[in-house]
Amino acid sequence: MKDVKIENMDWVSYHELTKKGACKIILPIGAIEQHGPHMSLNPDVLIPSYIAEKVAEKAGNMLVAPAISYGYKSQVKSGGGNFFPGTTCVTGSALENYVFDVLQAYVGHGNHEFILINGHFENSMHLCEAADKLVKKCAVEGITIKIYLLSYWDFISEDTIAQVFPDGFSGWAVEHGGVLETSIMLRIHPELVDMSKAVDVEPAKFPPYDVFPSDPTWVAPSGTLSSPLKATEEKGKLILEECVSGIVKHMS
Amino acid sequence: MKDVKIENMDWVSYHELTKKGACKIILPIGAIEQHGPHMSLNPDVLIPSYIAEKVAEKAGNMLVAPAISYGYKSQVKSGGGNFFPGTTCVTGSALENYVFDVLQAYVGHGNHEFILINGHFENSMHLCEAADKLVKKCAVEGITIKIYLLSYWDFISEDTIAQVFPDGFSGWAVEHGGVLETSIMLRIHPELVDMSKAVDVEPAKFPPYDVFPSDPTWVAPSGTLSSPLKATEEKGKLILEECVSGIVKHMS
Amino acid sequence: MKDVKIENMDWVSYHELTKKGACKIILPIGAIEQHGPHMSLNPDVLIPSYIAEKVAEKAGNMLVAPAISYGYKSQVKSGGGNFFPGTTCVTGSALENYVFDVLQAYVGHGNHEFILINGHFENSMHLCEAADKLVKKCAVEGITIKIYLLSYWDFISEDTIAQVFPDGFSGWAVEHGGVLETSIMLRIHPELVDMSKAVDVEPAKFPPYDVFPSDPTWVAPSGTLSSPLKATEEKGKLILEECVSGIVKHMS
Amino acid sequence: MKDVKIENMDWVSYHELTKKGACKIILPIGAIEQHGPHMSLNPDVLIPSYIAEKVAEKAGNMLVAPAISYGYKSQVKSGGGNFFPGTTCVTGSALENYVFDVLQAYVGHGNHEFILINGHFENSMHLCEAADKLVKKCAVEGITIKIYLLSYWDFISEDTIAQVFPDGFSGWAVEHGGVLETSIMLRIHPELVDMSKAVDVEPAKFPPYDVFPSDPTWVAPSGTLSSPLKATEEKGKLILEECVSGIVKHMS
C-alpha cells in the first residue's frame, strides 16, 4: 500500500503521514473533453494526474488527492467548443463549489498547503475563485492555508518549445488535441492514442471575439485546433520531465 | 480502445455508439471515506465503478461514465462520521449541482437513459434531488429522460445474506467497513486490503437519534461499524455476481 | 398564557424562560402529504407537534417552536410519491435554508440546545445538512450549540411493534398511511380520520431502485403503502407514550 | 372533515374540490415576532390565517393552505427590530425560495389562482419576488397562473380608521403592536392578549433613514411602536369585517 495516492491509503496511514500539516496535498483537475478522433476523452485528467504523482514521488512531502474529472465548459477557441459529443462539462459554479468543498475537507484533516494542477484551460478562473474563497474563509476561522494554482503547460520553457515544434510554434491557444497533448499521451497512455486516426489540420485561426451560441464552423470537424501528426513519445517525455522538475523546484 | 468506459473512447467512437440514444449511461457515485485501518479510502468509488463495468459488459447497450469520487458527508451511524482523517466529503448542494451538471451534459449528447450506481449511503437523497430536478428541467425543454437510481446493496437477496453472514446479520446500517465491503474489495482490489490490520469490533449500537456536532465516542476507534474479520474473496464474488445480474435484469 | 408553545408567549415571558440558555428548543418538522383517503394531509406535522408538546411538558426545561409544515418531496417508496394531489412539497435547498435560518434565529436569542423532531422520512438528510452547517457556522462565531435530530418512529421498541402488529410487521418502509400513523391520528386527532374511507391494501413491494420520473403504478391508487384497517386509538396511545418517554429520557 | 383548510382534508376530497382549477388557493404568510409584553409572538400568522378562513368561507371557491409562519427579518421602523428575543426571522432568500416552492407544488396539483395574504410588512418585497419568478417559470412551462398579493391592512378604509383612532391616526408605520393588531387579537384570540401588561408608549418617531446594525434605543423597551391601550374587541371586529369583505369583493 506504499503509494502517493491518498485514495489508496487506509485512514490511519494517511493520518500518520499528514500529521502537523507535514504534507502538501496535490489536487489534479481536468475535464472530459473531445481531443480529436485519435485520442480518448480524458487527457485533461490523465496528464495532470500523472504529473501530480511524479511530482509527489520526487518531492517526498506531497500526496495526491483523487482528481476532479469533470471541468468547466469547453470553449471554441481553446477546447473546440462545448457542442462536441463526448465533451462533458459543468457550470462554473458547480465546479467552483465542488472544488471548494473538497479542499475544505482536506483542510479539516489538518492540511495547510495545496497544489492545484490544472489540465484544462477553461477551469482556471473558477479554480482561482474557489481558492480565493477558501483562503478567506479559513482566515476567518483562524486557519492559515496556502494554495498554489498552476496549469502544467506554463512550466514548459522556450527551449523545449523549440525542440517540440521545430517548424515553428503556433501558440498555446491552438494546442488543443495537437502535438503537445498527443505527445504526452503517447508517453503515458499509448493505448489511448491511435495515430492512424489522427487528422492533419491547419492551426486554427479565430476572429478576435467569442460568440454565443458557438459557431461550430469555426472549428475543424475533427475537433483539434492544430495537427497532432508530429507528436512523438519522445516529445512527451521531454515535456513531462520539464513540467515535473519545474513544479518540484517551485513548490517543495 | 474497445472498452465500456466513455473516458477511454475517442469522441467519434463515442458518438457512433450513442447515436439515437442507443446506450444507457451508467454513472458510478461514491465517496472518499475511511473504511477502517485495513482498507483504502475508496471502496465507495471502486465498488460501484466495478459493478458498472460488469453491468455494461453484460448488458451490451450501456456505457460507463467517469465516476464521481467525492460524496456527501459521512454520517456517524452509516459511515463512522465526517471527523475521521481521510474522510473527504462535500456539502449536499455541491454534490447535487455537480451531478446535475454532469448528467445534463450527457443529455446534451443525445443520451436519454441513465443509471446512477451509488456506493455511499449518504449520497442517496442528494442524488434523488439531482435526478428529480434534471428530469423536470428536461421535460420543460421537450426532452424525455429516465434516470434509475440505485444503491448496489439493495440488490443482495436474503439468501446471499444468509450465506455471507452465517452467524446472523446485524443489518445494513452497521455494514460500513465490515464483511460486505471488505469481501468485495478482497475480490476486486486485494492490493488495497490488508487483513492483518483488520480490527475486530462488535456491531455498533447507536442511540435512536443523531447529534450535531457528532460525538466521536459513538464509533469504534478503528472506524468500522462491525467486524471485517470474516470477509473473504468468495463472499465478495457471490455478492458482486448477484448485484451485477440483478441490475442487468432490471435495467436492460 | 401558561404554555410550552413559544408562539403563544409574549416576548418578555419567553425571554425570562430562555435566559442563560435555560431551555432546549424543540422544532417539529413535517410535511403536507397525502396519507390515504381516510386521513388528512397533515399527520407528518401534527404528530411531531403533539409529541413535542408532551415531551416539553414532561421535561420541564423545553419549549416548542412553531412547526415547519412543508417538507421535502415525497418519495414513492416512503411516502407514495410527489405526484399525488395534496402532496405539497419543497426542494431540498429551500427546506434546508429555511430550517437553518429559523434555528439560527433561536440561537440569536441565546438558546444553545435544539431538538428537531421529524415527522416525514424524506426530510432527514436535509435536516442533517442544516444542522451540520449551523453548528459549524456558530463555532466560527464562538458559539457552541448542540442539535439533536430524531424521527419519532425510531423510539418505538420491538415490543411495541409486536403489540401493534400482532400479525407481523412489514417494516417501517411501508408504514406510510398505515397502522402506525393512523393509530396515532386516531388518538390525537380523531376528527381528521374517517375509517369508513380506509382502503385495505397489501404491503407495498418495490423494485430495488428508484426511477425518475416516478412510476405511479408502483403505488396503490389509495396512496397508502400498507393497510390502515387495523389501526386503533389504543395502539396510538401505546406508541405515543413510548416515543414521548423515550425522547424525554434521552434528551433532558 | 367539512372545512376550508387544505391540511384537514384527505387528498381525494381535496382533489375533487380543486379539479379543473376550480378553487383559488389562499396562502397566509406571517412572522414570529414580538408584539409587546401584552401579546403573543404570532399575531402576524394568526391574523392573516383567520382572515383567509373567513374569506374562503364567504367566497365559496377558495381553500386555505397551511400558513408560512416564519417571515423576513423584523425592521426597527416597522416591527421593532430583529434583536428582540422572540423575534424569529429568516433571510429574504430563504423566505422567497420556500414560498416559491410551496406555490409551485400547488400549481402542480392543477391550481392556477393564488391569494397571498401577508400579515408582516417586511415580507412584502420577498413575496413579490417569489410571485414574479413563479409566474414567469410557469409561463415558460406553458402554464398560466395568477397570483394576488395583499397585506390585509391595505383593505381598511379611512372611515374605519377614523372610528378606530378617534383621537387621530399616527400612520400604519407605527401600528406595530398597537391598537390595530391588539384589537384584532382581542377579537380572534383573547386568550393570547393580556391587557394588564400593555405598556403606554408615544407613537414612535424615527429618523428618515435606517442604520445597520440597528440602534435599539430607537424603539420603546416594550417593543411596540405605539400604545395598544385603546384596543378593543369591537374595533377588531370592525376591522376584520372590512378586510374580509373587501378581499372577497376584489378576489372572487
Add this chain to the structure above:
Amino acid sequence: MKDVKIENMDWVSYHELTKKGACKIILPIGAIEQHGPHMSLNPDVLIPSYIAEKVAEKAGNMLVAPAISYGYKSQVKSGGGNFFPGTTCVTGSALENYVFDVLQAYVGHGNHEFILINGHFENSMHLCEAADKLVKKCAVEGITIKIYLLSYWDFISEDTIAQVFPDGFSGWAVEHGGVLETSIMLRIHPELVDMSKAVDVEPAKFPPYDVFPSDPTWVAPSGTLSSPLKATEEKGKLILEECVSGIVKHMS
C-alpha cells in the same frame, strides 16, 4: 484630480484620504427605468449620484463610489411596472449580492462607515438585506462597520411638500415620473428632460393589492403615475437643497 468621486482618483490619493477609516463612503443606487416620454431612463441613478456628490462636498469627510445603475424590478404601483420598454431591472438576489460584494470590497480598503443613497423605491428591502448581511459577516471577522440606508425623498419636509404641491399632494406612491423627479431633473440635467413631451395624467389610483403577472391597464400609457406638468427647476432646487442639507446634518 481634485474630486469627491472615488473612481476619478488614483489609488495612492484614495489611500491617503481613507487611511484609518477617515472617510464615509457614499454609494448611490438607482435603476434604469422609464419615467415617462418626457424624461430619460436614468433619473433614479442621476439624482442620488448628484445628491451624493453635494453631500460629500459639504461634509468634507465623505467620498462617492461609482453608482449601481441597475436596480430591482419596477413595480406597477411605484414605478409603472417591469413591462415597459427601457425599464431594465435585475432580480433581488443579483442586486443584493452585487451590492454586498461592492461594499465588502470597500471594507477591505479599511473603510468602516457607509451611506447608501437609494433613488429607486423598489431597491429598499434588497439593500436592507445586503447591509444586514455584511454587518453580520464583518462582525464575525472582528470588523465593526456601520451602514446608513436612506431614500432621498424621506428627507423632504412637509413644508417643502406644501410648496412643491400647492394644489395638494397625492402621496409619494404616485410620484413616479411626476413633479418631484421631473423638477429635480430640470435642475440637474435639463438636457434630459423635454417638457413638450410631458403627458398630463391624473394621479394613479390602484386597487389595494398587487397582481402577478402585472396588469398593464393599471398604469397610464405614458408610464408616469401622476402629471409632471407643474414641474419647475425651482422646485427641484428647493428639494435638492433640503435633501442635501438633511443628509449632511444626520450623517456627518
Add this chain to the structure above:
Amino acid sequence: MKDVKIENMDWVSYHELTKKGACKIILPIGAIEQHGPHMSLNPDVLIPSYIAEKVAEKAGNMLVAPAISYGYKSQVKSGGGNFFPGTTCVTGSALENYVFDVLQAYVGHGNHEFILINGHFENSMHLCEAADKLVKKCAVEGITIKIYLLSYWDFISEDTIAQVFPDGFSGWAVEHGGVLETSIMLRIHPELVDMSKAVDVEPAKFPPYDVFPSDPTWVAPSGTLSSPLKATEEKGKLILEECVSGIVKHMS
C-alpha cells in the same frame, strides 16, 4: 436627446429605435481597479464605454447600455492583485448573475443581439458563463439571441503593436497600467492622467503559477505591471481607431 446612450433616451424613443430587434445592444463591462499612481481607478470602465459609443455612432444600428462598473477580482499577474486600496471588485457569481439579469432585461424589450465589450481581463470567463446561460435559457423560452463577447485589446494588430512599442512588446500580460491603457486614457480622459506621477518599472516577471493568498511582493509598489512612461495621446488615438473600426467591421 440625440444620443447612442440608452440611459439618456426616454422610453418611447428607445422603444421606437429597438422595435423588431432593429438594434444591437452594446454593454461595456469594466472594473474599479488601481492603474498606478498616475491614473484614475476607472480606465477599465471608461475605455470600453468610449469604444462602445464610437462603435455605435459608426455602425448606426447599435445602442449603448449603461456600463457595469464593478468587475471580477483583480489578479496579481494581470491587474496587480486584489489587495490594492481602490481596487474594488466583486465575486464571480455576483458579476455573472448581475450581467445575466441585465442582458435578460434587454431581451425582454425585444432585443436579440448583444455585444459585450470587456475592459478588464479578469471578467472574461464570468461573462462567458453569463452569456452561455442566457443563450440557453432564451432558447428554452423560444427566443433566439446572439451575444458577442470581446476584449477590446484583441482587435489591436501586430502593426499597431510595433508602432506603439517600438522598443519591443513585453506582451499583453504586463500591459496593466502601462503604455496601452495610459495612452488611451491620455486620448479620452487626459484630466484623469497625471504623467508627473507615473513610475518607471521594468516589465513584471512572474513565476509560472498563482498563489492564494496573493504575494504582494510579486508586484511593483506602484501597481503597474510595466512602465507607462512612453504613453502618448497619439498612441491612444491609433489604438482606439483600430479597435473601433475592427469591432464595427466584425459586428455590424
